[in-house]
Amino acid sequence: MMKKNKVNTLPLVERNSFANDFRWGCSTSAYQVEGAVDVDGRGASIWDKFCEMPGAIRDGSSGTVACDHYHRWPEDLDHARDLGLNAYRFSIAWPRIFPDGRGAQANRKGLDFYSRLVDGLLERGIEPWPTLYHWDLPQTLQEQGGWANRDTVYAFAKFADAVSRNLGDRVKNWITHNEPWCSAFLGHYEGVHAPGLKHFGTALQACHHVLLSHGMAIPAIRHNIPGASIGIALSLHPLHPSSDSEADRQALKRHDGLRNRWFLDPLYGRGYPADIWQLCGKDAPEVREGDLATIATPTDFLGVNYYFPETVADASGDGPISTRVIELENVERTHFGWEVSPEGMVTLLERVARDYQPARMYVTENGSTYDDVANHEGRIDDFTRRSYLVRHLAALRDAVAKGIPVQGYFAWSLLDNFEWAEGYARRFGLIHVDYPTQQRRLKLSGEWYRFFLRG
Ligand code: FCB
Numbered sequence: 001m002m003k004k005n006k007v008n009t010l011p012l013v014e015r016n017s018f019a020n021d022f023r024w025g026c027s028t029s030a031y032q033v034e035g036a037v038d039v040d041g042r043g044a045s046i047w048d049k050f051c052e053m054p055g056a057i058r059d060g061s062s063g064t065v066a067c068d069h070y071h072r073w074p075e076d077l078d079h080a081r082d083l084g085l086n087a088y089r090f091s092i093a094w095p096r097i098f099p100d101g102r103g104a105q106a107n108r109k110g111l112d113f114y115s116r117l118v119d120g121l122l123e124r125g126i127e128p129w130p131t132l133y134h135w136d137l138p139q140t141l142q143e144q145g146g147w148a149n150r151d152t153v154y155a156f157a158k159f160a161d162a163v164s165r166n167l168g169d170r171v172k173n174w175i176t177h178n179e180p181w182c183s184a185f186l187g188h189y190e191g192v193h194a195p196g197l198k199h200f201g202t203a204l205q206a207c208h209h210v211l212l213s214h215g216m217a218i219p220a221i222r223h224n225i226p227g228a229s230i231g232i233a234l235s236l237h238p239l240h241p242s243s244d245s246e247a248d249r250q251a252l253k254r255h256d257g258l259r260n261r262w263f264l265d266p267l268y269g270r271g272y273p274a275d276i277w278q279l280c281g282k283d284a285p286e287v288r289e290g291d292l293a294t295i296a297t298p299t300d301f302l303g304v305n306y307y308f309p310e311t312v313a314d315a316s317g318d319g320p321i322s323t324r325v326i327e328l329e330n331v332e333r334t335h336f337g338w339e340v341s342p343e344g345m346v347t348l349l350e351r352v353a354r355d356y357q358p359a360r361m362y363v364t365e366n367g368s369t370y371d372d373v374a375n376h377e378g379r380i381d382d383f384t385r386r387s388y389l390v391r392h393l394a395a396l397r398d399a400v401a402k403g404i405p406v407q408g409y410f411a412w413s414l415l416d417n418f419e420w421a422e423g424y425a426r427r428f429g430l431i432h433v434d435y436p437t438q439q440r441r442l443k444l445s446g447e448w449y450r451f452f453l454r455g
Contacts, residue, residue, distance in 0.1 A: 010386075010387060010390045010391065011390065011391060011394035012394075013390060013393045013394040013397055013452070014452070015452055015453060015455070017397045017400075017401075018396075018397065018400060019400075019407070021407075022407060022408055022409075023086060023087040023127065023129075023362060023407060023408025023409070023410075024084070024085055024086050024087060024408070024409060024453055025085050025086070025087035025088050025089055025126075025127075025129065025408065025409070025410040025411070026080065026083070026085060026088060026089070026410060026411045026412070026413060026414035026430065027088075027089040027090070027364060027365050027410040027411070027412050027413055027414070028069070028088075028089070028090050028091075028413050028414050028415060028417065029090070029091040029131065029134035029135070029136075029178065030090070030091045030092065030093035030096075030134060030136055031045060031047045031063045031066070031093065031134070031135065031136040031418065032063060032066060032067075032134075032413075032417040032418045032419070032420075033066050033067040033069040033076075033090075033415060033417045033418070034063070034066060034067075034068075034069045034070040034093065035063065035064060035065040035066040035067065035068045035069065035070055035071075036068065036070030036071065037063065037064050039070060040096070040107075040109035040110060040113065041096070041099055041107045041109050041110060042093065042095050042096045042099060042107075042110065043095035043096075043098070043099025043100055043101075043138050043139065043140065044095060044138070044139040044140075045093065045094070045095045045136035045137060045138060045139055045194075046135075046136065046137045046138075046139055046142045046146065046187075046194035046195045047062075047063060047135065047136050047194045047420075048062065048063075048064075048139065049139050049142070049194065049195070050193070050194035050195060050196055051063065051064075053196060056196060056421065057420075057421055057422075057423045058421060058422050058423050058425060059422075059423035059424060059425055060423070061418065061423040061424055062418070063418040065435075066417060066418045067415050067416070067417055067418075067433050067438065068438050069415070070113065072438065073116075073117055073120060074120060075440065076414065076415065076440070077117075077120045077121060077124055077126070078124070079414070079431055079440060079442070080121075080124065080126055080414060081124040081125065081126060082450065083430070083446060083449055083450045083453060084449075084450055084453030084454040085126055085453070086125065086126060086127060087126060087127045087128075087129050087173075087408060087410065088121055088126050088127070088128060088129060088414070089129040089130075089131060089175070089364060089410045090117065090128070090129070090130060090131070091130065091131040091132070091133070091134035091136075091178065092114055092130050092131070092132055092163055093110070093136050094132075094133065094136060094137065094138055094156075094159050095136060095138040095139070096109075096110030096113065096114075097110045097111060097159060097162060097163060098138060098155070098158075098159055098162070099138065099140075100138060100140040100141075101137070101138035101140045101141035101152075101155050101159075102141075102155040102158060102159075106162040106166075111162070111163070111166045111167075114130070114163070114166075114167060115166065115167060118130075118167055118170050118171055119170070122170060127172075127173065128167075128170070128171050128173070129173045129174075129175065129410070130163070130167070130171060130173075130174060130175070131175040131176075131177070131178050131233065132156075132159065132160055132163065132174070132175065132176050132177065132217065133156065133176065133177045133178060133183070133210075133213075134178040135178065135182070135183050135187075135193070135194065135420075137152070137194075137195075141155060142195050146195055146206065147183065147184070147187075147188070147205075147206035147207075147209045147210055148188070148202050148205045148206045148209070149209075150209060150212075152209060152213070153209050153212050153213040153216055154216070156213035156216070156217060157213060157216040157217050157220055158220075160176070160216075160217035160220050160221055161217075161220040161221075161223075161224065164220060164221040164224040164225055164228070165224045168221075168224045168225035168228070171225075172225065172227065172228055172229055173228075173229045173230075174221050174225075174228060174229070174230045174231075175230075175231055175232060175233050175303055175364065176213070176214040176217050176218070176230065176231075176232050177210055177213075177214050177232050177233065178233045178305075178364075179233060179234065179235040179305055180207060180210040180211060180214075180232075180234070180263060181207075181234070181235050181259065181262075181263065182235060183206070183210055184203050184204070184206045184207035184210055185203050185207070185258075187203075187206070188202045188203035188206045188207075189202075189203035192421050193420060193421060200280075200283045200320050201280075201282070201283035201284075201285075204280060204283055204284065204285045205285045205286065207262070207285070208285035208286070208287060208291070211263070211266060211267070211295045212291055212294055212295055214232050214267075214295065215294035215295045215296070215297040216294060218230055218297045218298075218299065219297070228300075229300040229301060230299050230300050230301075231299045231300060231301035231302055231303050231362070232267065232299065232302070232303060233303030233304070233305055233364040233365070234260075234263050234264070234302070234303065234304060234305065235305045235307070235365075236259075236260050236263075236264075236304055236305070236306065236348055236352065237259055237260065237306075237307075237308065237309060237310050237348070238309040238310075238341075238344040238345075238347045238348040238351065239252055239255055239256050239259070239260075239309065239310050239311075239312055240252070240309060240310070240311045240312070241311070241312060241313075242311050242312060242313035242326045243313070245314075247314035247316075248312070248313050248314050250314065251312050251313055251314035251315070251322070251323040251324075252312045252323075253275070254275070254276065254279065254321045254322065254323055255310070255312040255321065255323040255325075257273050257275055257276035257279075257321070258276055258321050259310075261273045261276070262276060264352065264355070264356050266292060266295045266296060267295060267296060267299070267302075267356075268296065268356045268357075268358075269296040271292050272287075272292075276321070279320060279321055280320065283320065299358075300359065300360065301358060301359065301360040301361060301362060301407075302352065302356070302358035302360075302361050302362075303361075303362050303363075303364030304348065304349065304352065304361055304362070304363055304364060305363075305364055305365035305366070305412075306344075306345045306348055306349075306363055306365070306366050307338055307365070307366065307367075308338040308339045308340070308341065308344070309339055309341045309344035309347075309348075310325045310339075311325065311326045311328055312324070312325060312326070313325075313326050334368040334369050334370060334384075334388070335369050335370050335371055335426070336368075336369050336422075336426060338368075340368070340388060340391075342391040342392045342394065342395035343395060345363070345366070345392060345395050345396065345399070346395050346396075346398055346399045346402070346404075349361060349363075349399045349404045349406060350399065350402065350404055353404045353405065358405070359405065360405050360406075360407050361404070361405055361406045361407070362406065362407060362408040362409070362410065363396065363406060363408070363409045363410065364410050365410060365412040366392055366409065366410075366411060366412060367385075367388070367389075367411055367412035367413060367428045368384070368385050368388040368389075368428065369419070369426040369427055369428050370382060370384045370385055370427070371427075372385075372416075372427050372432060372443065378441075379441075379444070380432045380441060380443040380444060381443075381444045382443045382444050382445045383444065385430075385443065385444075385445040386444050386445040386448045388445075389411065389430075389445055389448065389449060390448065393409065393452070396409055411430060411449065412428055413428045413429050413430070414429065414430060414431060415429040415430075415431045415433050415440065416428065416429035416431070416432055416433040417429065417433070429443070429446075430442070430443055430445050430446035430449055431443065431446055
């Protein structure tokens with residue numbers, strides 16, 4: 001009953017409650033939408049390889065075709081324009097630019113693709129917001145140790161230099177990395193993302209290199225683009241202890257330490273949190289002199305990817321930080337099982353603003369997956385996703401009203417796409433993709449976003 005009410009009674013939220021120059025976008029990422037994996041000289045990425053591992057992807061699929069966005073981008077950008085977006089976040093596939101991860105010469109055809117995409121966005125009045133790394137490391141670099149190898153850091157800085165030099169005349173806003181927690185820990189510790197490794201120490205080392213590469217890329221981008229605005233997109237979570245007990249409250253602190261502070265602290269000049277460092281023991285990463293200063297290179301904004309809060313309990317002896325995430329009963333969830341909590345987004349943004357004082361923040365991802373069923377007229381009436389979107393925008397309005405410096409929102413995602421280890425089973429799009437025909441169809445949630453943006 002309570003659930004139903006929540007879905008049916010939506011708060012009123014209007015675009016004019018936000019500043020005129022508020023960025024309204026959608027996000028996608030290269031491997032999830034582009035397809036065309038062997039076109040125009042693209043090299044293999046760790047995700048191409050990972051998808052070949054038996055059992056790695058729930059439905060046995062891969063991003064080989066995905067949404068065929070590499071060829072259908074004009075149509076997709078038309079949709080973005082029709083929605084009324086003024087910003088679009090996408091990622092650049094590193095293996096399209098340097099098929100082997102590095103080299104004297106960038107691949108012209110790869111650069112040209114993103115150049116056309118950027119022009120296409122600008123022609124439609126949409127500001128391009130590229131992310132340099134959304135998890136598709138060139139496979140050749142993985143064969144040399146990937147993110148666990150410090151050389152990858154220097155290769156990334158060169159990649160950032162090549163891309164910013166080529167697009168910098170038209171692109172001002174740059175995101176270095178998407179969700180280092182995922183690339184490091186899902187990929188190197190939990191083994192559920194590429195490259196599929198399961199070693200805590202390797203994950204910590206990879207994580208350090210990812211953060212270091214962020215700091216190294218910044219001067220290259222600034223050198224190429226005077227006035228560039230640069231940030232990183234972190235996956236952050238508001239956390240609750242599962243009880244008032246001292247053990248659970250300590251667990252919460254540890255969980256926060258690895259989930260949130262491990263990234264925010266070094267990025268904002270405090271180094272790695274000492275309490276977690278101590279728990280890492282012999283797995284602690286090798287950090288060379290100057291690394292922490294590089295990681296703390298000033299940025300212009302922080303991107304926050306917000307999906308769900310977590311409730312944390314003590315789990316002594318379970319994993320390096322001995323915490324467990326509790327699945328609360330009777331809470332609203334998406335079909336991924338992720339708890340729905342618009343107010344959690346406000347708590348999170350408030351906390352980050354208070355503790356780290358970023359000059360500006362953008363919600364660089366937020367969205368939901370549900371089983372979308374077409375009605376008898378073929379329409380996708382995704383009431384639950386619409387409700388999710390409306391309520392999160394109302395929460396965002398409240399956050400802004402509190403003085404939290406949020407200046408933009410990017411819905412995940414423009415299109416249904418390849419949802420990593422979940423394959424195509426999880427749909428997050430405001431636009432439905434019928435994969436066999438590649439037909440796009442605006443969902444009800446997309447119609448609402450358009451109505452919100454265009455009035
Ligand atoms: C985020 C990822 C994005 C997408 C959404 C659902 O963690 O950045 O690529 O998979 O989750």
